[in-house]
Amino acid sequence: MIRDLLHEIYSTLRQNKLRTALTGFAVSWGIFLLIALLGAGNGLMNSFSGNVGDFISQSVSVEGWRTSKPYNGYKEGRIIQLDQKDLDYTTGSEWQGVIENVTTTTSSTSATLVVGGKTVGGWFTGAMPEHQAQFKIKMAAGRFLNQDDLRLRRKVMVISGSQAKELAGGDDIEKMIGQWISAGTIAYKVVGIYHTDESDFRRSCYIPYTTYKGIYDNSDKLESITFSLNGPVTLEDHKAFEEEYSAAIKRIHDIAPDDRRGIWIMNGYTDNLEMAKASNILDIALWILGLLTLISGIVGVSNIMLITVKERTHEFGIRKAIGAKPGNILTLIISESVTITAIFGYAGMLLGMIACQVMDKTIGQDYVDIGFTQIRMLVNPSVGLDVALEATLLLIVAGTIAGIIPAWKAARVKPIEALRAE
Amino acid sequence: MALIELKDVNKTYQGAQPLHVLKGINLNIEKGEFVSIMGASGSGKSTLLNILGILDNYDTGTYYLDGTLIKDLSEKQAAAYRNQMIGFIFQSFNLIGFKTAVENVELPLYYQGVSRHKRRELAMEYLDKMGLTDWAGHFPNEMSGGQKQRVAIARALITSPRIILADEPTGALDSKTSVEVMNLLSKLNREDGMTIIVVTHESGVANQANRIIHIKDGIIGKIEENDKHDAWGAELIK
Numbered sequence: 001m002i003r004d005l006l007h008e009i010y011s012t013l014r015q016n017k018l019r020t021a022l023t024g025f026a027v028s029w030g031i032f033l034l035i036a037l038l039g040a041g042n043g044l045m046n047s048f049s050g051n052v053g054d055f056i057s058q059s060v061s062v063e064g065w066r067t068s069k070p071y072n073g074y075k076e077g078r079i080i081q082l083d084q085k086d087l088d089y090t091t092g093s094e095w096q097g098v099i100e101n102v103t104t105t106t107s108s109t110s111a112t113l114v115v116g117g118k119t120v121g122g123w124f125t126g127a128m129p130e131h132q133a134q135f136k137i138k139m140a141a142g143r144f145l146n147q148d149d150l151r152l153r154r155k156v157m158v159i160s161g162s163q164a165k166e167l168a169g170g171d172d173i174e175k176m177i178g179q180w181i182s183a184g185t186i187a188y189k190v191v192g193i194y195h196t197d198e199s200d201f202r203r204s205c206y207i208p209y210t211t212y213k214g215i216y217d218n219s220d221k222l223e224s225i226t227f228s229l230n231g232p233v234t235l236e237d238h239k240a241f242e243e244e245y246s247a248a249i250k251r252i253h254d255i256a257p258d259d260r261r262g263i264w265i266m267n268g269y270t271d272n273l274e275m276a277k278a279s280n281i282l283d284i285a286l287w288i289l290g291l292l293t294l295i296s297g298i299v300g301v302s303n304i305m306l307i308t309v310k311e312r313t314h315e316f317g318i319r320k321a322i323g324a325k326p327g328n329i330l331t332l333i334i335s336e337s338v339t340i341t342a343i344f345g346y347a348g349m350l351l352g353m354i355a356c357q358v359m360d361k362t363i364g365q366d367y368v369d370i371g372f373t374q375i376r377m378l379v380n381p382s383v384g385l386d387v388a389l390e391a392t393l394l395l396i397v398a399g400t401i402a403g404i405i406p407a408w409k410a411a412r413v414k415p416i417e418a419l420r421a422e
Numbered sequence: 423m424a425l426i427e428l429k430d431v432n433k434t435y436q437g438a439q440p441l442h443v444l445k446g447i448n449l450n451i452e453k454g455e456f457v458s459i460m461g462a463s464g465s466g467k468s469t470l471l472n473i474l475g476i477l478d479n480y481d482t483g484t485y486y487l488d489g490t491l492i493k494d495l496s497e498k499q500a501a502a503y504r505n506q507m508i509g510f511i512f513q514s515f516n517l518i519g520f521k522t523a524v525e526n527v528e529l530p531l532y533y534q535g536v537s538r539h540k541r542r543e544l545a546m547e548y549l550d551k552m553g554l555t556d557w558a559g560h561f562p563n564e565m566s567g568g569q570k571q572r573v574a575i576a577r578a579l580i581t582s583p584r585i586i587l588a589d590e591p592t593g594a595l596d597s598k599t600s601v602e603v604m605n606l607l608s609k610l611n612r613e614d615g616m617t618i619i620v621v622t623h624e625s626g627v628a629n630q631a632n633r634i635i636h637i638k639d640g641i642i643g644k645i646e647e648n649d650k651h652d653a654w655g656a657e658l659i660k
Contacts, residue, residue, distance in 0.1 A: 011521060
């Protein structure tokens with residue numbers, strides 16, 4: 001029966017090629033704009049999260065900060081240094097199951113790296129293997145620190161791409177892997193080089209936490225505590241967690257409970273949530289714009305269908321006389337409407353996706369200077385399968401809506417009146 | 423029971439000036455009859471035909487078609503009865519212009535949900551009976567009036583209806599083609615036993631029927647038995 005219906009629709013649409021084409025264009029245009037807008041929006045968000053996302057980690061970092069209020073006999077302006085007590089609290093039973101993968105870094109020590117007559121400055125930081133994942137450190141060559149490095153207190157290090165370039169005297173940074181670099185009186189073997197952009201001049205060199213503690217700092221002082229969270233979901237959850245956690249740390253260090261400084265919590269989760277929220281708002285705004293455009297297309301289809309129905313009244317009279325039920329007529333008109341909308345809508349969707357590709361190849365390749373680094377305007381401006389499916393569903397719904405009123409009119413007309421119509 | 427039984431059927435068109443078009447019609451038509459209904463325009467003959475064809479409702483009285491009471495039907499029910507029991511032939515053919523002859527003939531079966539293949543087979547069979555096999559793929563505007571009316575007859579016959587209702591079937595045809603079409607209808611009546619009701623104001627056409635019902639001012643006047651086909655005006659068609 002579907003095939004028959006399609007044949008019916010085809011033979012009527014064939015009758016009015018120009019009209020069908022004009023109507024279809026309105027729908028194509030609507031969907032085209034919707035897809036192109038969403039694609040550009042996605043490109044913008046991808047660019048944003050791609051660039052900013054490099055620095056946002058799925059983790060919480062806690063560091064000491066200068067206090068801003070006097071408390072308990074201490075003057076304001078005291079520098080807080082995290083230590084083993086904070087680490088014990090963080091890993092303690094209070095947060096069991098919520099705080100996971102706790103790592104720490106040591107404070108940093110400046111050093112001069114020397115190899116083969118070339119020198120470059122750097123900051124040594126003692127780190128743990130998990131540091132890589134928590135701070136999204138991308139490796140350009142070699143590996144990051146591992147557990148054996150820590151256990152055996154190996155004298156190995158991971159240097160930055162820019163340092164490697166300077167030491168290698170060119171782009172062939174691979175050859176630095178395995179080289180021994182002297183820093184002061186101690187030589188370290190390079191096991192890895194982390195990726196840095198053209199504009200990124202980070203100078204941190206990571207050595208095993210235990211190695212650092214043994215050589216540069218045998219106190220229990222910590223530079224930072226980093227951990228992942230398994231519990232808070234919403235922004236409010238995270239706020240509550242931060243309040244409770246910082247209150248405890250403030251107690252440990254005699255910081256005024258209402259001091260907004262003293263300790264600094266960088267919560268990558270909330271940053272991600274904020275960004276997702278921004279992305280959502282942009283998405284909704286673009287959908288609304290696209291839908292408004294599509295509405296004009298739907299009104300167009302509805303309008304044309306109304307005229308068509310009026311012109312075809314006599315034909316419907318014939319159909320009814322020979323046995324077409326009102327439901328048959330209703331189905332016919334709505335399917336015609338859905339067919340026009342779907343076919344032209346799909347064409348528009350395809351063109352929209354092509355437009356996204358064109359955007360990718362043109363303005364997508366442009367870089368914009370945002371001060372500390374350069375970012376690409378659009379990264380991979382495209383819509384996903386989900387949007388394509390949503391748009392398909394939307395087209396079917398739109399076609400039905402456009403067809404309902406004309407179809408209702410056509411189905412309701414009495415056969416004798418319809419037969420009289422010319 | 424007769425195939426068609428009308429008892430005291432009344433119909434008034436409501437409006438600023440209500441118009442009482444049918445004023446108590448009593449009529450029985452047996453299976454296998456060839457009846458013509460004659461009357462001047464405004465006599466109510468078209469309204470009667472519309473009621474017989476379940477295209478219109480009536481106000482009071484009863485109408486039994488093959489034992490089924492046809493009264494206050496829903497649009498859906500009416501459509502189903504029209505589809506199964508009645509074959510229409512119209513003055514202006516009423517073929518669908520963008521469908522070929524065979525597609526037009528198939529259409530009533532489409533609404534019965536008959537499969538595509540079966541439909542095509544039956545439609546070709548009926549077109550063949552009408553001598554239009556070669557014209558199956560043509561559109562109505564490529565055919566002559568006589569051919570179009572024969573396509574319409576094939577369409578009316580394809581569902582094997584109880585009655586054929588023809589509303590001025592020769593009104594748009596020249597005299598020679600008129601004779602051909604009327605002969606075709608007589609032949610259907612004689613050989614296949616098809617019950618046929620023709621509404622016309624041409625006495626020559628009416629004369630083909632076995633019974634001529636004259637309707638005037640909404641009531642049935644004279645009913646002529648016409649087995650010999652010698653009613654007045656018969657010479658007009660000869």
